[in-house]
Amino acid sequence: MIKIQTNTIFLLLLLFSTPAAALSQGKPERLRLIHADFLKRETIGQEVRQVLTGSVKFEQGKKTIECDLASQTIDEDPIALIGNVYIYDEEQSLFADTVYIYTKEFKLVAVGNVRSFTGNDTTTANRMTYFQKQKKVISEGDVRKIDPKEKTILTGGFAVYQREAKYGEVFDHPVLIQNDSLGNEIMRILADTMEVFENGQRTIAKGNVEIIQPDIKATCGQAEYIKSESEITLTDSPKILQRNQQISGDTLKLYLRDSKLNRAVVTGNALAISDADTLDRGKWLNKLTGQTMEFVFGDANELKKVIIKNQATSLYHIIEEKEYKGTNEVSGDRITIELVDGQAQTVQVSSSPDLSTGKYSPPNQI
Template sequence: MKQAVRLFCAACCLLPALRLQGQSNTLQLVHADSARGFIENGRVVRELMGSVEFMQDSSRMFCDRALQYPEEKLALFSGRVRIITPPRELQAEQIYHYEVRREQIASGRARLITPRQLLTADALHYFEKEERALAEGHAVISDSSERAYLSGARIEYLRLKGYARVDGDPLFVRHDSSGTDSMTVRSRLMEMFEDGERILAREEVTITQGEVSARCGEMTFMRNGEKVLLTLQPEARRAADFLRGSEIDLYLDQRVLTGIGIRGSAAVVTRVDTLASPKPRYDLISGEEIYVGIKKNSIDSVHVQGRATSYYHLFDDRNYQGFNKVLGDELMMSFEEEKVEWVGVKSAPAASNGIFYPAGQERPLLKELEPLLQPFGLQPESPE
């Protein structure tokens, strides 16, 4: 046995000078500064040191040290490890390479680099035949060209489909150039489709986009359409505005919020400016559909369609005048410095209606407003 070991070790020392032999689908040594062989617990082991390079099919493996187990078709690469298989590259401090199964288990700053995505994690299991990766521990998949990333405890990534599933406190972040309108989404489960063209978040979803914060049961982000769709009991808030409906759309232009669309029992509640009214007062707009236009982070216009109703307080130079209610099929409002500047109503004559209660006489209208504010957890002010 000792003689066999000596012969094996001598053969290993000649490895750097050996020409590549065998079939291309087997792991072949290209270069190593030094080599030795030994038996460990009955296993034949080759140790290769210094600028180690292997090849297998179109893959090239580079590392500082390798332990090769020829009988098991297994190699352990360590040091600065790189496995390059165009168009992807796997990097880590340590990688187990299974020659026949064509799988790699990477640990220590594991990185999978593809043309569209960068996947990093504490540990990463890559299945070459399926082009599938399982990443665990501080897992992040990012797209530097979009300044966006997904992170979580675990990520499953299917490279050819551009699909990823994230769980374990998943987080989606999309930065804008200024940082003031960045999007942040949290949920219990997230999925990426088409290399980030669409992001789906489900269960206990919370989102912030600039000044807007929202929660819902499901969120879909569509990159090409620059739109965020909130469904399953969505609620949103923007500064002093509260929004509810069956569905809420956030419209973006170059990552900046430009509008909010609400469909199905749509309602928007706005707290009256505290400079005009130190006591809490709320205006309400409701209808089948509402669109809120936003310009320079301020409400620019509101368009209500279908059973349009508006309750709003009137002020004259911060002096409270009274409470107004307007009904119609369609309602348009324009704003200047977050205050109503103009109101227009479109409706059949019989369906259009408006009523004004002067200050001190608005009790009937406030009672009417009370149940409409309850879903928002708000109460109308007490009559003066």
């Protein structure tokens, strides 16, 4: 019986980052059976099965394994740890309903209410498979990774994590949630798939990407989030929807401050459209165009300033006291618009001499 459990623990040592020197020597620390209520040995035909039951506990150095039942058919895989399985060392803890250990494949499969704890994060799933030789972990079913330090939660249906490369892929409707210091959600990123680099310092979301903050939603085909730079780059038909406004272009960069949108810069075929009258949407549309646009947002995600550069144009419908007064249309090298409560307060146009234009059209000429 001890032989079987020694193999078990030795494999677990491999899976839980045993130092390379110990592995090369092939001499794990001595395994000690601390407790078991019963030991049973069964012979069925040519097979011999050994079972430990009742508050089973092993220790090996600083590692501990506990379960309700441990069993194996001699010289056969898998070894089964069943019921309230708990595997612990100083670097990582694993809880599960059942753990199957395949000694020949250097593989461990945890099934049912799986929870993995490290010093940095917590991962839960319906099933986790550890591949020691490939240094890979596959998580399946309601995957959820919580990083308290970064205040992030990453969820999905299926995830693959490469330990040495610190690289992961998440599939089946992945969602990345950023919380503030009080645990309130301030940003959510959804996509078809996500790639995570350097343990979440860089994330690439692909396919039907949505980035959601209070009063603001951005969509695109691909987004790259660099956490250290507080920057998200959107490509493949990027758009921002903000209250009654829509912003689009070839490339869109979001600059965050404390994970909230502070600035947005659109490069290439920049276009911004908004309703002139929020009570009669779609009737009159204000329109801004240019090669580059910068949008500055306030603390409540309200738009405060727009800077348009290169082939800048502005078409603005004038509505005063619910009465339509016509349009102002201006163009130049650079247009700066200051806004209050979503309404333009000042418009400044700068350009080389004779290149800026301005035109007012009364209602009867539109």
